[in-house]
Amino acid sequence: MKGLHNLMQNPIKAIVKPEWCFLVLMLIIGSCFAVLVPAGGGADEPNHIARAVSIAHGDMRADKIPDRVGYTSPQDVNGVDSALYGGVVDSALTDVAWHNMVDFHTPKSKGGKIYSFPTWTTQGMMSHRNVGEKEHVEAFSNSAVNSPFVYAPFAFGYWFSRIFTSNAYAIIVIMRMFGLLTAAGILFFCIRYIPIGKWVLASVSLMPTMVIFDATVTADTVTYAMCMSFITVVFKCMCENRALRRSQWILLLLVSISLALIKLSYVPLIILLVLIPIANQYVRSKKALFSLLGIMLCTGILFIGWYLVVSSINTGAMFDVGASPILQKQYVFSHLITYLGLLIKQFIGQNFFSLGVGGTLDLHGHHTFTGWITVCILICAVLVIDSREKCLAIFRKNAVWCCLCFLFVSACVFGLVETALYLQFSPVGADNIFGVQSRYFLPILPLLIFAVVITARQADESTVQSDLKGVRDTQVLHGMDNRLGIGMMLGLQFISAIFTLYLLLTTLYTA
Template identity: 25%
Template sequence: MELDIVCVCVWHTDRDAVVATAQVIFRKVVGVLRRPDYFFVLIAAILGFVVLALVPPLQVPDEIGHFSRAYALSELNFRQDNLSTGSGAHLPTAIGQFEEMVSRDNLPNLYTAKYTPDTARRAMAIRVTPERTDRMFVNLAAYSPVAYVPQATGIAVARLFTSRIGVMFYAARICNLLFFVGLCYAAIRLIPVGKWLIAAVLVSPMVVFLAGSLSADVSVFVYTTLLIAITMYLWTRTPPQIQTRWWVILGIVACVLALSKQAYIVFVPFVALLLVRRTKQFRWRTSQLYASRILPVLLVFLSVVVAYIGWTYVNQSTDADTSLIQRANGFAVNPEEQLRKVTSDPLYAVSTVASTAVGQASDETFQSMFGSFGRLNVNLPMWAIGMYVVVLLLFVGYVSQANASLLVQQRTLALIIAGVLVAVCSLGIFVSLLLVWTPVGAESVAGIQGRYFIPCLLLLAPGVVGVYRHTLRLRYLILPMTIVHLSMCILLIDRYYGFFT
C-alpha cells in the first residue's frame, strides 16, 4: 500500500514536470513564430529542405541549364564558350547521363510517370569520367557568374570528396537554399518596416520551391530583398549620417542585383530615396534634400553602370541568341523580323502585351507566380493560391511593431518610386520576350512566367504596408499559410511518388 502511494506521488510529480516543460517549450516556439525573422528561417529552412528532397533532380524550369552553368563555373569557366550548337561549355558526359536517367518514362511531362527508388539509385550511381561533350545553355548566356556562386560552391566542395554527379547536384541545391535563408534572414532583421509582409512573400510556395532548386532566380530574390532592406534601414535611421561602409555594401548589392538578371537593374534607382529627408510633409524644397548624399548615390549608380558595361564587354563575343532554342523547337522566332513588325505596327505590340498581361493568357502568369511547380505543369489548386493572396493582403494591414509602416507621406513617396520602377521592369520583361522568344504574329507573349514578377512584390512592400489596418491575431494569418504549404507538399508527393493516388 505504501509502495502504491509512493508510485502515484512520483507519477504525479513527473507528470507535472513534463507538463511544465512542455508548456515552456510551447511558449518558446510561439515566441519564435511571433518574430518574422525567426519565422522566416524556420519555415524557409524546413519547407525548403522538404522541397529539395521531394522534387526529383532537374524537375524545375531550366534546372539542367543552371546545373551545367554552375558546373562550368566550378571549373573556373566564367564565360560560356561558343559551340557549334550555340553558347555553352564542354562538360562531362555524366551530366547528360544523369539527365537521361532522372527523366525516364518522360517524368518531366507525363503526370503518370513517377520517380522510383530504382531510378534514384541508378542516377546517384553515375560518376564523372574524363569523357566530355558540348552542352548548350544559350538562354543563360547573359547571366554573370554572380547568379551561380552558391550552386558552383556546392559543386566545387562536393567534387573534392566524390565523383558522383548526383551528390554534386544535391550539394548545389543545398548551398543555394542556405544562401537564400541566410541572407534573407539578415535582410528581414535589418529592414525597419514591413517585416511580416516581406517574410510572407519570401515563404510563398513558388519562392520556396525555387529556393530548393538550382534556379538563378534565387539570387534575384536575395539581392532585391537586401537592396530594399539596406535602403529602408538607412532612410529611417537616426542620426541621418551614413557611414562609408554602408555605401560600399549598398553599391555591392546593387551591382550583384544588376548582374544576376539584367532586367532588374531597373530596381537600383530605388536607393534615390536616400536623397530625401524623412519629414511628414514633402514640399520638395531644397532644404529637404540631403546634399551630402548626392555624390554617394551617384557613385552607387556609377558602380552599377561600370559593372554592367564590364560584364557586357567580357561577354560580348558569346553567342547569346536565345531565339536559337525556340527555333530548335520548331517555333518561327526571328528577332529582326519581330522588331520590324513591332516598329511598323505598334498596335500589334500593344495588343500582344495586353493580352498576356490582363487578357486570357494572364491566368497562367498569375498561377505561375504562386504555384506552378515542376516544369510549370504541376499546379497548386486555385483555392490555395487565392488563400495565400488573401494572406499577403492581410499582412499589408497587419498591425504589429514588427510590421511597422512609414509615415503617410513617406509611404506615398516610396510607393510612387517603386511603382514606376516595377512598371518599367515589367514592360522591359514583356518587350524583351516579345522580341527574342515569341513567334512573329503570335497573339500573346511567349515565355512569360509569374516568377519573374515576384521581386516586384518585394519592391512594392515598403510602400503598401499600412495603407489600411486591422487587428486580426497573427495565428489567423499563419494558419492559412500552413494549410497552403501542406497542400503544396501533398501535391508534390502525389505528382512524383503517387502516394495519394
C-alpha cells in the first residue's frame, strides 16, 4: 500500500524503481496484446484454453478418449499406447479459439486477414458464439500433461467472466487478463524483494516475447512466475544474517513445492536450496539442514507423484512426426555419445536470450533487428544497481559456489527441456530436436545473467565487511552516474515497449 501511495503521490519518482517500471509497462503493453490479439491466436492457445476450462469444471487430469488415437513411429511395431487424452469442454470456446487461431496464423503473404479495430469487429471473425449451448470431447494435445496449478489463474478468470457474460470471445479475453494480472503481481513482488539484480529480473520479464506470452492463455505464464518466486525466496534466505523465521520456512516450502507443480523440466531449480546454508551461517544447524532436506524431499515426492500420473500420456503421439517415446529412449541409451553431441549442437545454436523473437507475431515476419534493443537493455541491467541492493558482497563472497550452482542448474534444465522434446516431438533417431522454442529457457535466463552480475561488479573490501556486518552498503554506482544509468534503462525500456506495441499494431492492422 505504501508503494501504491508513493506512485499516486509522485509517479515520476516511483517509476524509476524497477518493480514499478515493470508493472506499468507490462500492464499497458500486455493488456493491448490480451485484448487485441484474436482470441485463440496465442501459441497453442486453443489447447490451453480447453485444458483450463476443463480444470475449472473440476477435471484435474486429462482422460483417455475412447476410440481416438494419434500417430506413432512406423518402427513402433509393438503399438505403444497412442490414445489421445482430453475432456469435455464447451464447443463455443474451442470453436472460437480454433477458428481465430487458424485465421491469425495464416501469414499475410498467403492471404491472411487485415483486421479491423478493435479486432473482434473484423468481418469473418468468430466472436459472437455463446457458451452453454453445446459440449464436445476435445483432445488437449500438448497441454494434457501440465498440472492444474499452471492453469489456476485462467480457471478463476473463466468463472469470474461467467458472472458477467456468456460470450466465448469475451471469456477468453478475460481469462487472458487474469493470467496477465497474476503474473504481473507475482513478478512485481519478486523484483521488489530480490536482494540483487532487480533491473535484471525486470528486464528479462519485460522482454517482448515474455510480454506476449503473459498476455495469452498458456502454461508458461505461471511457470515463469513461480520459477522467479522460488529464486527470489532462496536469495532472500541466503542474505538473512540470522536464523530463518517460521514464516520464511513456510514460504520457502510453498515456492519449492510449486516447482513440482509447474512444467517438470524446471524441477532442477530445487538444487539452489544448497546455497542457503553456504551463504547463511545461521542455517547450518542440524535442525535447519534437516528442514531443507525435508523441503527437497516433499518437492521430490510431489514431482514423482505427478510424473507417474501423466507418464502414460504420449503427447508426441498426437503429431504425425513418427515419434515414439519408448523407442526414442532406447535409441538415446544405445547412442549416448551421439545424443550428447546432439545436445551440444542444440546448445550452440540456441537463442537463449530470445533476441528478435516476437512470439506469434513472428508468423507475420521475423524482426531480428529488434534483438539489439534487448541486448542494450540487458547490458544496462547488469551495470545499474538499485539503491536497495545491499547484499551483493554476500553473493561475491560465495561467487564460486553461486556461479557453479547457477550453471549446473541451467545445464540440467536445458538437458531436460531438450530431452523431453526429443522424446515426444522428434522422429526416432532424428539428428535434430524438433519443437524447441527459446521461451522454454526464459526461466533460467536470469540465473545466467546473475552469474555475470556477481562476477562483473566490483566491490572493495570495506563494502564486503560492511555488508557482512549488516551495515548499510555503499552504492557501487551513485550520484550522477547512477541516475544516468537509470535514465538510460528507463529510456530503453520505453523504446522496447513502444516498438513491441508497434509490431502488434502493424501485424494486425496494416498490409
